[in-house]
Amino acid sequence: MVSHYNAQAMESGSITIKGIRDGLQVTLGDGELVDRFAALEARLRDQNAFFRGGEVTLVVGYRSMTRTNLEAAAELFSRHGMNLRAVLSQDSGTLDAAQGLKLGTRLAGSGSGLSGGQVRSDERELVGPGIGPEGQPEAVLVWGALRSGQAVSSDGHVTIIGDVNPGAEVIAGGAVVVWGRLRGVVHAGAFGDRTAVVCALELAPTQLRIAEMITVSPVEARLRKPVPEIASIRDRQIVAERWDAGLHGRR
Amino acid sequence: MQGFTGGDSQGFCHMSARVITITSGKGGVGKTTATANIAAALAQLGNQVVAIDADVGLRNLDLVMGLENRIVYDLVDVIEGRCRLRQAMIRDKRTDGLYLLPAAQTRDKTAVSPSDMVLVCDELRPSFDYILIDSPAGIERGFRNAIAPADEVIIVSNAEVSSVRDADRIIGLLQADEKGAPRLIVNRIKPDMVAAGDMLAIGDVLDVLMIELIGTVPEDDQVIVSTNRGFPVVLENHSLAGEAFRNIARRIRGEEVPFLSLQQNRGLRGWLKKLRGGGK
Known part of the structure; x- marks a missing residue:
């Protein structure tokens, strides 16, 4: 040894x-x-x-x-x-x-600014753990459920294999993919990327933000049988639709 | 150290207690009642049991166990060296093998440190089968004290969103603290409210918390009556909650006990069946 x-x-x-x-x-x-x-x-x-x-x-x-x-x-x-x-x-x-x-x-100055749904541009290089060698944002893979009070933030895309429980928080510069039930707060495109998407096997977040837009899950979403869905900004509002590989697969 | 009973715990049979902490995050969900009842039930099954009240400053366990008037020394006296550990232990005369180590009422959580709790439990381990620790609400010092010596953790939640949310937070903290997966008691279930859709079903609770269920306890007016009298409900034969706590004690001992079917209601019984059938 x-x-x-x-x-x-x-x-x-x-x-x-x-x-x-x-x-x-x-x-x-x-x-x-x-x-x-x-x-x-x-x-x-x-x-x-x-x-x-x-x-x-x-x-x-x-x-x-x-x-x-x-x-x-x-x-x-x-x-x-x-x-x-x-x-x-x-x-x-x-x-x-x-x-x-x-x-x-988190690095100083990167936390509270996100809660308003708008991020000052100078915080970009301060947020998150994953800044790659060339300054390119890295994608982050998280194994296991995020429970209440736990948070993940990254410059790049975030994939979570497991549930995101109510009270947990995911913040990404890019897209957020949840292979599980998404019930916490999620913010994709946190630096203003309006093309960012959020998808989950069950999309029922407490609050869903893309770039500077904020929405909440409709009540019905919690009652019907869950299907995989993808949320994106369309015509200046956030829409969630059933995942369809034919429609979305070549994005 | 000598055995506390002066009886069967001495001799060459060396016990080493399992330390089980009962916690919840949220207050008022029934931690203290659960601790008192599970401790009494384990003792009734022939074990040597000590219940420790870790809620320094807001002690309650002595009340629920009906032992308040016998407190002379407490946990903080032990830690600060004003008495020996066995002087602070109160033997419950109604139930053989059951002891209480009460909390101090006139101090606060900072009078105890996590390593103090580990030391106290290590001193108790050889003389007991089970050490149950009643954790205070919250995630601060008192909670840290209560979980520090724990071999396992039982989380108490009600079938209601805020206690489930707090339980989820606690599970995350326990994972970070290298404790094994906790087990869950869903307490104060009102079958008729579940049936009417006004209360979370146990399935909804498990759906979020994703941990093993060790017991479900129905709301039972008898619990309030017996708590006020300082007489754990497990000591009564005809109470449904008492039976539920007895079952939890047996599951802690490793017995396979089917989950109670709460007679009044079909919906709950339906899913309990489902749980029994498809649980593994």
Whole structure:
């Protein structure tokens, strides 16, 4: 075990640390968590003086991290004179663990602005965990249900395999696809993309927003037998229609 | 540590209690009543049981168990070293093997930390079969204290949207906390209201929460009467709610017990049948 640990520690290639507006953004990269921590440790040791005093936003992607993992990460940073302030994740359990530790789960300034249905354009590059190598928004895949109080936000498209329960929130720069029942609040095209769509096996959101438009599910939608539906903006209003591969498949 | 009973729990048979926390998010759904009744039912089945009231500052469990007038020391006294753990335990004289560790009334949640709860439970484990913790409402410190030592969690919800919403939030928090999947009690079901479509059916609750059902308890006026008298309803033979709580206790012990058919109503019985038949 020990030798393995050391061997991996040398390879710090996929740890990226970059300056963002309010501190440092550290991306953990793929691989075993213990190896990632070792790589991070090595990297911070090498460039310790440079990073000291930094406010860290940790980007963990799809990796599922427990409260204990996050505490270990916070401890690692504090050993190097840094402060873990926020965790950006695409895993709802990780987000909750982070919130339990009073860590932020969004970058500064990106949260409250969304609730009005309109997003200031300068927030674009601040929202969400998934900014790809070339500044292209990434698509995000979330496994498992989002429960009340859990939220996912991304610059790009969001796909959720599982239900989005009432009280949960999904915010995407692009489209939102729910392979399950969508009953929470959903915002597609959050930066103003009026071509964004929302689709779900059962489309019954508490509130559905596309770009700057807001609608609620009609009461009947909750009573009839659910069918897969797709919502989009047409003639300046949001319409939901039954999914038809022939009609929508070539979009 | 010696056994608390001075009786059959001593000797070479070493027990290690299961710690079960009963919580809900929302207040007033029947956590305390459920804790008192399940604890009494487990004790009646021959187990050594201690119920801990984790609702420091708003203690109630002692009232519902009818033990208020016997409190000398409490949980906070134990944690702050003013007494030994066994001095704070109150033995229920009506039910063999049932004990209460009461909460402090004059302090608040910050008097206890999650690690205090773990220590207290670890000290109790060798002497008991079950440790039941009555969690306070909310998702803050008191809730954190209550779930910290839990081996398993039971969530109590009513068949009503706001308690289901809060239960869902709790399930998300438990997942983040590396606790196993909780089980669900749907409490205070009014069969006639379900039939009339004025209350969520149990199926609607499970549809959202997606966790295992461990019991359904009908609304029963007898519960209010017995709560006021400090006499758990499971100790009465002719109460439907009492029977429901006894069944939950048996399911906790790992027995297969069919779900109660709540006689008054066809609709509910219909879906209970469906649940029994198609549950797995």
